[in-house]
Amino acid sequence: MADRTMPSRSPLPNRPMNDGIAMSDDANRLDGVAKVTGSAKYGRDVMPKNGVFVSFIRCPWGHAQARSIDEEAASAVAGVLEVEITGREGRYHGEPIGHIAAESLAALRRARSALNIEWDPEDADTEIGSPEASHDDDPDGADHVLEAVYTTPVQTHSSLETHGTSIDHMGDRAIIYASTQGTFSAREGMDRVLGMPQSRFKVVCEFVGGGFGSKLNGAGKEGLTAGRIAAKYGRPAWLFCDRAEEHLDTGNRPSSRTHVRIGYRDDGTIVGGSVRTWGGVGVAGGGGGVVMPSNRYDLGRIRKQHADVRFNGGGPRAFRAPGHPQGAFAEELMIDEVATATGRDPLELRMKLDREDERRSMYELGARLIGWKRRQPTGTQASVLRRGFGIGSTSWNRFPARADAEVVIHPDASVEVRTGSQDIGTGQRTAMAIVVARQLGVPLDVVHVSIGDSSLPAGPASGGSVTATNTSLAMLEAADNLKETFLERIAAQLGVVAGALKIREGDIMQDDRRMMTWQEACAALGSAVSGRGSRSRRSDRQYSGSGHSMGVQFVDLEVDSETGVIHLNRIVAIQSCGRVICRKTAESQIIGGVIQGLSFALFEDKLLDRNTGAMVNPNLEFYRIAGPADMPKIEPVLWEGNQTGIRPLGEPPTIPTAGAIACAVFNAVGSPVRDLPLRPDRVLDAIEGGRS
Amino acid sequence: MNADAGTIAMPDTIDEALDAMAANPDLIPVAGATDLFVHWPEHLEAHERSYLDLSHLHELRGITFTEETITLGAGTSYWDVIRDPRFRDELPILVNAARTVGAVQIQTRGTWAGNIANASPAADGVPALMACDATVHLASAARGETTVPLADFYLGYKQMRREPDELITRITLPRRAYDFQYFEKVGARNAQTIAKVGVSMTHAAESGWRIAAASVAPVTLRCRNLEAQLDDEGRPASPDDFESALQADGVAPIDDIRSTAAYRSKVIACIIWHALA
Ligand SMILES: Cc1cc2nc3c(=O)[nH]c(=O)nc-3n(C[C@H](O)[C@H](O)[C@H](O)COP(=O)(O)OP(=O)(O)OC[C@H]3O[C@@H](n4cnc5c(N)ncnc54)[C@H](O)[C@@H]3O)c2cc1C
Numbered sequence: 001m002a003d004r005t006m007p008s009r010s011p012l013p014n015r016p017m018n019d020g021i022a023m024s025d026d027a028n029r030l031d032g033v034a035k036v037t038g039s040a041k042y043g044r045d046v047m048p049k050n051g052v053f054v055s056f057i058r059c060p061w062g063h064a065q066a067r068s069i070d071e072e073a074a075s076a077v078a079g080v081l082e083v084e085i086t087g088r089e090g091r092y093h094g095e096p097i098g099h100i101a102a103e104s105l106a107a108l109r110r111a112r113s114a115l116n117i118e119w120d121p122e123d124a125d126t127e128i129g130s131p132e133a134s135h136d137d138d139p140d141g142a143d144h145v146l147e148a149v150y151t152t153p154v155q156t157h158s159s160l161e162t163h164g165t166s167i168d169h170m171g172d173r174a175i176i177y178a179s180t181q182g183t184f185s186a187r188e189g190m191d192r193v194l195g196m197p198q199s200r201f202k203v204v205c206e207f208v209g210g211g212f213g214s215k216l217n218g219a220g221k222e223g224l225t226a227g228r229i230a231a232k233y234g235r236p237a238w239l240f241c242d243r244a245e246e247h248l249d250t251g252n253r254p255s256s257r258t259h260v261r262i263g264y265r266d267d268g269t270i271v272g273g274s275v276r277t278w279g280g281v282g283v284a285g286g287g288g289g290v291v292m293p294s295n296r297y298d299l300g301r302i303r304k305q306h307a308d309v310r311f312n313g314g315g316p317r318a319f320r321a322p323g324h325p326q327g328a329f330a331e332e333l334m335i336d337e338v339a340t341a342t343g344r345d346p347l348e349l350r351m352k353l354d355r356e357d358e359r360r361s362m363y364e365l366g367a368r369l370i371g372w373k374r375r376q377p378t379g380t381q382a383s384v385l386r387r388g389f390g391i392g393s394t395s396w397n398r399f400p401a402r403a404d405a406e407v408v409i410h411p412d413a414s415v416e417v418r419t420g421s422q423d424i425g426t427g428q429r430t431a432m433a434i435v436v437a438r439q440l441g442v443p444l445d446v447v448h449v450s451i452g453d454s455s456l457p458a459g460p461a462s463g464g465s466v467t468a469t470n471t472s473l474a475m476l477e478a479a480d481n482l483k484e485t486f487l488e489r490i491a492a493q494l495g496v497v498a499g500a501l502k503i504r505e506g507d508i509m510q511d512d513r514r515m516m517t518w519q520e521a522c523a524a525l526g527s528a529v530s531g532r533g534s535r536s537r538r539s540d541r542q543y544s545g546s547g548h549s550m551g552v553q554f555v556d557l558e559v560d561s562e563t564g565v566i567h568l569n570r571i572v573a574i575q576s577c578g579r580v581i582c583r584k585t586a587e588s589q590i591i592g593g594v595i596q597g598l599s600f601a602l603f604e605d606k607l608l609d610r611n612t613g614a615m616v617n618p619n620l621e622f623y624r625i626a627g628p629a630d631m632p633k634i635e636p637v638l639w640e641g642n643q644t645g646i647r648p649l650g651e652p653p654t655i656p657t658a659g660a661i662a663c664a665v666f667n668a669v670g671s672p673v674r675d676l677p678l679r680p681d682r683v684l685d686a687i688e689g690g691r692s
Numbered sequence: 693m694n695a696d697a698g699t700i701a702m703p704d705t706i707d708e709a710l711d712a713m714a715a716n717p718d719l720i721p722v723a724g725a726t727d728l729f730v731h732w733p734e735h736l737e738a739h740e741r742s743y744l745d746l747s748h749l750h751e752l753r754g755i756t757f758t759e760e761t762i763t764l765g766a767g768t769s770y771w772d773v774i775r776d777p778r779f780r781d782e783l784p785i786l787v788n789a790a791r792t793v794g795a796v797q798i799q800t801r802g803t804w805a806g807n808i809a810n811a812s813p814a815a816d817g818v819p820a821l822m823a824c825d826a827t828v829h830l831a832s833a834a835r836g837e838t839t840v841p842l843a844d845f846y847l848g849y850k851q852m853r854r855e856p857d858e859l860i861t862r863i864t865l866p867r868r869a870y871d872f873q874y875f876e877k878v879g880a881r882n883a884q885t886i887a888k889v890g891v892s893m894t895h896a897a898e899s900g901w902r903i904a905a906a907s908v909a910p911v912t913l914r915c916r917n918l919e920a921q922l923d924d925e926g927r928p929a930s931p932d933d934f935e936s937a938l939q940a941d942g943v944a945p946i947d948d949i950r951s952t953a954a955y956r957s958k959v960i961a962c963i964i965w966h967a968l969a
Binding site for chain 1: 733734736881882883884885888949950951952954955958959962963966
């Protein structure tokens with residue numbers, strides 16, 4: 001009988017396996033076990049002995065003035081160190097008007113209630129509303145005009161580890177355990193509040209429980225307030241938000257309204273028009289931009305205007321591909337509306353409108369994988385369960401950022417990869433180990449990663465999908481420099497020329513002969529050797545190349561026309577990211593992006609009460625995020641086409657999902673649902689509206 | 693403030709528990725605590741109350757099947773029903789309902805009696821039990837045992853026929869040969885979700901139709917008018933034909949954070965009609 005071994009993963013019919021294209025196919029996350037067993041310590045887990053606990057006092061209404069505050073009663077609660085009121089007006093639910101510091105979390109809670117604040121609520125605006133759009137004349141050459149308004153709600157980041165900082169204050173020095181996306185930027189301002197030079201403290205964030213852009217704000221008000229208290233009492237201090245505060249005051253993806261008036265021809269060609277967008281930025285001064293049009297499609301000449309709308313809500317922060325998912329939702333659905341109106345297949349229309357040949361190849365693959373030919377024309381189904389198919393596209397540019405790296409070979413044969421920049425859950429730690437192991441020629445299990453510590457070589461803050469792309473170039477250079485020094489020293493010991501030696505799976509080889517094992521060679525060093533590298537124009541040229549990331553997603557779903565409930569069957573996500581470092585973490589980034597996108601499409605919605613301006617769902621019961629039972633089969637496909645350079649991957653996969661789902665729902669039920677989330681009642685209304 | 697404020701009593705027997713309730717009617721019984729303690733950290737006033745822990749009372753555990761009756765002790769959890777093959781064979785409606793409650797952690801702690809006494813109109817266990825003609829058995833030290841049909845147990849939103857000194861001791865169901873059982877919950881997600889609308893239905897030759905609806909009124913509703921319509925006329929031509937019966941039954945949903953009134957009215961009729969297809 002033929003010898004048959006089980007494949008490590010059951011092969012999926014009809015799709016490439018993502019096998020053999022990454023630097024590592026099999027590597028597991030180096031910190032996976034630590035994370036699932038809880039031995040990984042996040043900033044929030046660090047509760048230094050003798051610490052002071054701090055929390056903000058916050059406004060419970062959309063807009064209110066505190067008429068009376070019983071500071072005395074709160075200060076008198078046992079264990080309370082101080083109560084400080086810094087203002088009396090709250091302009092949104094969750095705005096801090098002061099803080100309390102106490103010996104325990106329980107004392108904080110008791111003091112908060114003892115404050116007994118009497119509020120005078122004032123009128124609050126809670127949404128963008130329906131601003132008037134003055135559109136220009138219809139575009140030239142149009143046979144028809146589509147006018148439509150697309151809206152998306154406020155989405156909160158909902159990081160599982162909430163925002164905050166734990167400070168171990170040790171008199172003349174300190175360690176800042178910050179939950180941050182920027183180990184180095186989290187130092188900013190900390191010197192001032194601590195009254196210590198930056199040389200006397202460091203930021204440590206070995207693990208970050210999610211940030212998605214909301215932890216790019218340096219030390220943040222949480223960190224700076226904790227720092228001030230730590231300095232004042234000369235003691236450790238701990239300030240982390242609770243779940244409600246996390247929803248209320250740590251940023252969000254702003255709501256959006258997109259009003260299009262677009263001309264198209266009988267053949268589906270779009271000949272331009274005007275796009276007016278509004279972003280709901282709460283009390284912030286800006287940050288509500290909507291990326292629509294995306295520039296991925298040829299839509300003719302578009303006149304675009306954008307305005308931010310202020311209301312009584314917490315301000316936005318960067319959120320995984322800021323401005324993109326909300327814009328892509330409007331753009332993809334608009335294209336499908338044009339396709340349907342002109343009797344075109346949306347796939348065929350995208351093949352025509354898309355500006356990139358490479359993405360056209362992706363559409364072909366995606367159509368095959370999802371089974372696009374089973375798609376029925378929009379609005380032709382009358383069964384209870386109606387099948388729908390949809391498409392979305394994505395792209396992301398590579399942004400340069402400063403990054404340094406160091407790699408050390410220790411005499412005990414371990415290799416240390418040193419980078420100060422953080423792993424926010426993406427797998428950066430694992431990716432850097434793989435890059436170095438490969439470049440040095442040593443097995444992955446001798447490599448250890450020191451990461452997330454501002455005393456290590458500097459790296460970028462994780463925003464704009466820059467971390468792996470830039471740090472890996474510095475790592476490659478560091479590994480090459482190290483290898484050179486290392487082999488020179490070994491060659492001197494062996495009495496051969498350095499150029500004659502190679503490292504292969506750790507063995508020191510001359511031609512095909514093993515001269516030394518890895519252990520022998522490292523022991524022979526006597527002391528550690530290190531190599532440094534940095535991302536520069538030179539390393540960029542040597543190790544990378546131009547090119548941005550792109551992708552397409554295909555959705556297959558069913559709509560229950562009796563309840564309006566959407567059941568996602570499958571999502572195929574094809575994504576390029578240049579040279580893939582680690583197959584599993586790359587797939588995981590794509591899957592995670594899709595999950596965040598489908599949750600945005602179907603569930604998430606920060607609801608502010610129209611009367612009081614208070615958020616009615618500041619928890620994870622009513623602020624719904626997709627759960628495991630809601631997951632379709634998500635099939636990430638790492639694009640094998642153009643693999644030059646290490647390109648961004650964090651943000652692009654979350655851009656197209658909501659748009660693709662909205663298109664699939666439109667296909668199933670026959671009328672578009674132009675407002676996210678695609679709630680069952682909205683879907684039913686669309687079905688009813690379509691009938692009449 | 694009460695002398696034993698902030699305490700928790702741990703009786704060893706039902707009698708001890710009933711005596712404690714008689715002595716202090718403010719005592720709050722605790723079973724799985726999955727309703728009671730959800731907001732514990734923030735509800736400081738709850739810390740000042742006193743509690744009676746029922747979770748370790750063996751007398752409240754246990755499920756028995758006799759020729760006529762099925763009895764669930766008040767300590768019976770969802771998980772106890774899910775893993776009992778007798779329910780899978782005879783009353784899959786209860787298993788299906790149990791499986792939609794929260795997720796496994798909640799199913800193993802939460803009790804059917806707690807679901808009844810919590811009196812939420814969006815509960816999942818209550819409509820399923822109501823469609824099986826459940827009877828609630830209550831006991832007090834002063835008056836002994838009384839029984840109330842679950843369908844008559846609720847008087848208004850969170851109002852029920854339970855005196856402050858009474859405990860639910862068990863739930864009984866008549867044993868019947870059902871030829872139809874149906875449980876449906878429309879939630880926002882597929883798990884960890886509270887019903888936007890829920891329906892439980894049974895049919896047996898001897899009893900006819902039983903229909904209970906969740907999240908469409910201040911209480912879980914037994915839909916007697918609709919039952920009569922189905923018994924007399926069978927399935928109508930359209931879900932719209934349920935409108936007057938449902939209205940007479942008290943279906944009067946509201947707009948709230950989980951859904952809209954219009955959605956609930958439409959969907960309740962649709963899913964019942966669809967279930968009968
Ligand atoms: C995450 C989560 C998800 C949930 N999902 C669902 C869901 O999907 N569907 C659903 O229906 N519910 C759900 N619940 C609510 C809850 O789990 C159920 O209502 C459960 O049945 C309550 O039972 P318990 O034993 O935990 O009650 P407890 O919390 O212990 O008590 C609830 C009430 O009943 C009273 N009580 C308990 N036992 C007795 C007794 N023997 N006599 C008199 N009074 C008594 C208590 O005093 C209290 O008022 C969920 C809860 C959580 C936390």
